[in-house]
Amino acid sequence: MRMKEDAMKNGQLKPAYNIQCGTDSEFITWATVGPQPTDTTTLIPFLQDMEEHIHRLYLNVVADAGYESEENYLYLETNGQRSFIKPNNYEKCKTRKWQKDIGRKENMAYLADEDVYLCAQGRKLTATNEFIRKSRTGFQSRVTRYSCEDCSSCPLKIHENHCKTPLEERTKHFEVSKRFLRQRQEDLERISSKEGIQLRVNRSIQAEGAFAMMKADMTFRRFLSRGTGNVLVETMLLAIAYNMQKLHCKIQSGRFDQHxxxxDNVA
Structure with missing residues (x-):
């Protein structure tokens, strides 16, 4: 997989393991080791493995943008858990470029009673097709395709339709999963609440802080063994050492009961 450290700056691939750690009250509660190059497909196996071994189901699951997917949303929803996952377009949608891009469906008006989108020119994009899209994990998502009835002579076509098709042949269309849009909107409302902000801030401090402490303070940069099983043992030993240090630190600072x-106290 591609590493964050790239001395040659050529995107070279290196043998590596994807380490997942879950934290609670600043302690590492569980960890897994896998070959996945991205975090999206690691969330469900991680939660299942943790529930199987420690027999605990967490009500709130907080994760960064790399874990957002319809499959993850649905799993948490079905499992009776609340997701606090930052949408992967959360930062981009704040930019002026994103907000002024009239070609994005997020910037179009949606008429729920008619199930149509309205472009900047006021023309309707209606649902023309519905199909099932299957992901690499086998998850099936119902996708709706919206197309404009007539894009001819549209003065905004060049700004709404970004593709390599000749301008005169372009017709605006896009595909969406209605369930995913609903899930993302509900999740966005949760992470924007006072509770959600506190949980997201603490995720940055606790989860990212755990990795930072192991890499920087404990100077652990490379596994000494090979093989998923051996690396998992190393990871667990490292997590135990980290938890012992964290316990000492919390007792010394009088924060043992702080979760x-x-x-307000975060700079």
Whole structure:
């Protein structure tokens, strides 16, 4: 997989393991080791493995944008858990370029009673097709395709339709999963709440802080063994050492009963 450290700056591939750690009250509660190059497909196996071994189901699951997917949303929803996952377009949608791009469906008006989108020119994009899309994990998502009835002589076509097709032949269309849009909107409302902000801030401090401490303070940069099983043993030993250090630190600072950092106290 591609590493964050790339001395040659050529995107070279290196043998590596994807380490997943879950934290609670600043302690590492579980960890897994896998070959996945991205985090998206690691969430469900991680939660299942953790529930199987420690027999605990967490109500709130907080993760960064790399874990957002319809499959993950649906799993948490079905499992009675609340997702606090930052949408992968959360930062981009704040930019002026994103907000002024009239070709994006997010910037179009949606008429729910008619199930149509309205472009900047006021023309309707209606649902023309519905099909099942299957992911690499086998998850099936129902996707709806919306197309404009008539894009001819549209003065905004060059701004709405970004593709390599000749301008006169372009017709605006896009595909969406209605379930995913609903899930993302509900999740966005949760992470924007006071509770969601505190949980997201603490995820950054606790989860990212655990990796930072192991890499920087404990100077652990490379596994000494090979093979998923052996690497998992190393990871668990490292997590135990980290938890012992964290326990000592919390007792010394009088924070043993503190589970979350208050947002007001975070710089």
């Amino acid at each position: 979350l950092f208050p947002v």
